[in-house]
Amino acid sequence: MIPFDIALQTVLNNSQPLAGKEKVPLDAALGRVLAADVHSDIDMPPFDKSAVDGYACRRQDIANELEIIEIVAAGMVPQKVVTENTCTKIMTGAMIPEGANCVLMVEHTKPSGENKIKFLKSDTTANIAYAAEDVKKGSLILEKGVLIKPEHIAILAAVGGFEPEVSLQPRVSIISTGNELVEPYQVPGISQIRNSNSWQLLAQAQQMNVKVKYEGIARDDEESTYRMIRNAMETSDVVLLTGGVSMGDYDFVPGMMIKSGFEILYRTIAIQPGKPTVFGKKNNKFCFGLPGNPVASFVIFELLVKPLLYKMMGCEFSPRILRMPFAQEYKRRISERMSVIPVVINSDGIAEPVNYHGSAHIHALAYAQGMAFIPIGTTTIGKGELADVRLI
Ligand code: AMP
Ligand code: MG
Numbered sequence: 001m002i003p004f005d006i007a008l009q010t011v012l013n014n015s016q017p018l019a020g021k022e023k024v025p026l027d028a029a030l031g032r033v034l035a036a037d038v039h040s041d042i043d044m045p046p047f048d049k050s051a052v053d054g055y056a057c058r059r060q061d062i063a064n065e066l067e068i069i070e071i072v073a074a075g076m077v078p079q080k081v082v083t084e085n086t087c088t089k090i091m092t093g094a095m096i097p098e099g100a101n102c103v104l105m106v107e108h109t110k111p112s113g114e115n116k117i118k119f120l121k122s123d124t125t126a127n128i129a130y131a132a133e134d135v136k137k138g139s140l141i142l143e144k145g146v147l148i149k150p151e152h153i154a155i156l157a158a159v160g161g162f163e164p165e166v167s168l169q170p171r172v173s174i175i176s177t178g179n180e181l182v183e184p185y186q187v188p189g190i191s192q193i194r195n196s197n198s199w200q201l202l203a204q205a206q207q208m209n210v211k212v213k214y215e216g217i218a219r220d221d222e223e224s225t226y227r228m229i230r231n232a233m234e235t236s237d238v239v240l241l242t243g244g245v246s247m248g249d250y251d252f253v254p255g256m257m258i259k260s261g262f263e264i265l266y267r268t269i270a271i272q273p274g275k276p277t278v279f280g281k282k283n284n285k286f287c288f289g290l291p292g293n294p295v296a297s298f299v300i301f302e303l304l305v306k307p308l309l310y311k312m313m314g315c316e317f318s319p320r321i322l323r324m325p326f327a328q329e330y331k332r333r334i335s336e337r338m339s340v341i342p343v344v345i346n347s348d349g350i351a352e353p354v355n356y357h358g359s360a361h362i363h364a365l366a367y368a369q370g371m372a373f374i375p376i377g378t379t380t381i382g383k384g385e386l387a388d389v390r391l392i
Contacts, residue, residue, distance in 0.1 A: 001270045003376065004303070004338050007279070010265050011304055014281050017314035018170060018237070023163040026156060029148050031209030032166035033315040038142040040159045043132035048096040052127045055109060055117055056100035057087035062119045065112050072097065087117065096128055103127040135159075147315045167314040171211045173232035174201050177218040177225060177244035177253060178292065196362060197242040197290070197297045204301045205240075210309055220250035222259075229260045229287065237285055237312065240305065243292030245276040253289040254278050262287045270337040270376060273358070274300045294362040299340050299371065302392065322370075323386045327352035330374065330381040338376050342368035343389060351389050368392060 002010075021035035050056065057066055066087040070080045078097035082088055087104070088097045096103070104119050105127065112118040135141055141155055148156075148164070156164050181195040182188050198214055205212035213236065218228040225244065232239045244253040245267075254267060262280030269277050273296035278289030288305055290297045310317035324343075327350045332339060342364050343351040351372055356364040370389040374381060381387050 001268045001275070001337070002266050004269055004271045007266055007269045007271075007277070008304060008307060011279065011308045012311055014265065015286065015308055015311045016284075018168045018284075018312050020168050021165050022168060023165055026153060026162050026164065029153060029156070029164050029166060030150065031207075032148050032164075032169070033310075033313040034142055034144050034146045034148065034164060035167045035314060036165045037140055037144050038156065038159065038161055038164070040135045040137055040139055040141045042159065043137045044135040044158065045129050045131055045133065047131050049129050050090045050092055050094050050096060050103045050127065051129050052103055052105045053092050054090060054103045054105045054127065055087040055119075056090045056097055056103045057082055058084065058100060059102045059124075061085050061087075062102070062104065062124060063122070065116050065118050068115050068117065070097065101126065101128075145315050147310070147313075147317075169209065169211045170238055170309050170312040171213070171236040172205050172238045172240060172309070173213050173215050173236040174198050174205070175215045175218055175228050175232060175239065175241045177220060177241055179220045179250070181217050181243075183217075196294050197292070200294060200298055200362075201240055201242065201290075201301060204298070204305075205309075208306065208309055210313075218244075220244060220252065222252050222256060225252045225256040226259055229256055233260060233282075233285060233287075238305070238308065239285070239287040240290060240301075241288065242290045242297050245278050245289040245291060247276075257287050257289060260287075271299075271303075272337040272339045274303070274340070275337065277304070279304070293358075293360045295342075295358075295360065295365060298362075298365060302371070302390075303340075319390050321373075321388045321390050322349075324349055324351040324370075324372070324389045325384045325386055326350070326372070326381050327383070329383045332374070332379055335374075335377050335379045339374040341372045341374060343370045343372045345369045345389070345391075351387065 064085050068089050069086045071089040072078045072094045073091045074093035082097050082099035108121050109117045176195050176198045180192050182192050215232050218225045244251045257280045261282045264280045267278050276291050277300050280287040290300050307317050342354045354364050370391050373388045
């Protein structure tokens with residue numbers, strides 16, 4: 001049994017970013033990883049622009065009655081120069097006319113005679129967004145390795161990055177094992193259960209925008225397990241199996257991983273749930289034998305498969321771990337493994353362990369917002385005591 005940290009290091013030390021990159025349209029870039037630095041092709045803002053609707057004028061004139069000489073909407077180029085005791089009516093986002101150095105908010109003015117206004121206050125901020133104050137032309141705006149989120153899409157759009165260069169997507173295959181399994185559209189017979197792991201893993205992989213393929217259920221025999229692993233390896237970089245990794249008479253996954261050419265880097269991790277987790281490598285291909293229990297399968301995907309896939313995408317994955325107080329005392333008898341406990345996080349930032357009967361209890365995850373980590377050697381977390389929590 002190796003500690004979790006070593007299991008993670010083993011995954012990261014043995015993997016590398018996929019070679020190659022591709023261009024994708026901006027509307028397909030969400031969740032992909034930038035394969036090259038992005039520089040801005042323009043100043044932002046590109047010109048001095050008004051931050052408000054109002055009247056552009058000279059600051060030294062704001063106490064006087066101002067004559068409106070022009071109306072400038074966003075997208076128009078001002079034609080007139082603002083001079084003493086004149087102003088240009090201006091809309092948010094429009095270019096500041098020459099001569100003006102501040103904009104009076106429309107809310108702080110009142111009409112004053114024919115085509116004139118008066119400012120109702122004694123002072124104002126400039127209300128101007130100055131050219132290049134956000135970003136200078138040519139400057140680095142997004143770095144290689146950034147995992148693209150909606151706010152990055154906006155930046156790419158603003159700098160003309162309509163086809164960002166991104167890393168390749170790892171190809172992932174999913175196989176469940178178990179003679180007891182039927183698919184969700186089937187009614188389980190006596191002694192059968194529905195296959196939930198494959199669909200959960202599929203969704204976890206989909207959420208990462210990798211190329212994922214469901215291969216089906218392997219029977220609990222050597223031939224079927226071997227054939228499905230070999231088949232999946234042909235077309236994928238990472239093969240994920242669930243079940244068949246423990247000590248039962250029908251647990252053929254580790255043996256068939258070896259027969260398929262994978263070097264096994266570990267077979268058990270000091271973690272609960274998730275102890276029977278097998279990790280193998282063959283050249284640039286990887287195989288995980290994940291636990292059959294759905295909560296364990298979920299947790300190990302989050303803790304080990306995700307970092308592997310992000311590494312292959314060229315992204316350094318560092319999920320935020322928060323130190324949170326526990327809502328109630330947590331106790332366990334045996335502490336030889338790190339425990340991962342689903343928790344609900346209340347609005348005061350207090351972590352409340354959810355009622356959890358063990359690694360088959362998928363419903364426990366349904367409302368959990370975090371996973372709390374109880375370290376090896378710790379048997380008790382007192383009420384109010386801090387524990388590491390990773391948000392899910
Ligand atoms: P195993 O490691 O194959 O012995 O499986 C451990 C437990 O997980 C058993 O109770 C299995 O029935 C259950 N299990 C295995 N695979 C799945 C799956 N794909 N979906 C739901 N439960 C599963
Ligand atoms: Mg099984």
